[in-house]
Amino acid sequence: MFHFLYPVTFNQVVKIKCMNFFVCRIDLQTILKKMVSKVDGRFCPTSNQINVCRDNVLLCSLRAFKRRFFNPEAKLDVVFVDEDDNGEGAVDEGGPTREYLRLLMRAVHQSNIFEGHEKDRQLSLDTQALQTKLYMWVAKMIAVCVVHGGVGPHFFSERLFHQICGIPTPPATVDEVGDHTFREQLIKIQEATTVREANSAIAEAADSLSIIGALRHVSSLEEKDSLVQSAADFFVNGRLATALDQ
Incomplete structure (x- = not known):
């Protein structure tokens, strides 16, 4: 899980978040800087425009991320819309994108592929999510949130960190x-x-x-x-x- 479109894997992004749990052999700060440096804030292709309905952030995001030419290394252009697809009118100069990334991480947190305590979530098994590759798409969303907005998945359990990082986990209870x-x-x-x-x-x-x-x-x-x-x-x-x- 969590292979991403960037040259650096999402597993390494998670290790950045896991510094309190692991002694990593790699320079985590350098990895994060490398990923951030790949983002071209001046270039915003039309395929990166994301129309977001606040009541259905995850579905709107899936539609955008699945576009053939969606580019996670380019600037995002976020427009908040109502149920009739009418825009709120704000030009995205950074504020809407930051708000969108916060809302997206919240939607990911509440999605059906996670279960458990609010601040100690584990993966849940959902056969439909497996068929639609929702786990993969959510992983890409998390990586975009981390790199574009510094919004991290603070709800991961320690076991989930271990699983994603490929580190042996202790026996389950x-x-x-x-x-x-x-x-x-x-x-x-x-x-x-x-x-x-x-x-x-x-x-x-x-x-x-x-x-x-x-x-x-x-x-x-x-x-x-x-x-x-x-x-x-x-x-x-x-x-x-x-x-x-x-």
Whole structure:
């Protein structure tokens, strides 16, 4: 996930945001300056005009970003419009673009490809988003927000930072499982104090466990703990691999 049109990858942009988490081997400030230097503030092609309805910022942005000749290294020309496509009248001398980038990052934050706490978001799995490559388009939007307006994704969880940067993540916890029903099923298995209780709880969660390939009979409490851990790891990390690759 988050490969971008600039010569520098978005993974490196994220590392700039992650300085408190990682000791990077690259000069992050130099990378950011390089990306910003690629933006030509004097050149604004017609393909970079973005008509933005405040009630549907993400959809308007998708239409613009999907244009064949949209150029992320050129100046943006933002026009706010109403539902009838009538402009508000302001000439974009920087103010509308800055406001647009703030609104766009907010829309990304609230989109259905993220889940979890407001300030600790993780990727969620959405098959329609996979088919339409929404993960890729959102990644490009985030990169444009960072480079054109200095608006960063301050809502990423530490695990999501690790995943995007390609850094090994710590074992997932049951609390990180976003699906409430499945999380409760795993907690019941986890809290079982006997093998019999564990297998009974596993049977109750059979449908969910079979989907992720974790359904099995256990003969010890250690095997029970291993099952819970593998199920949590797959839900939090493994099943999102395709989304991250976009």
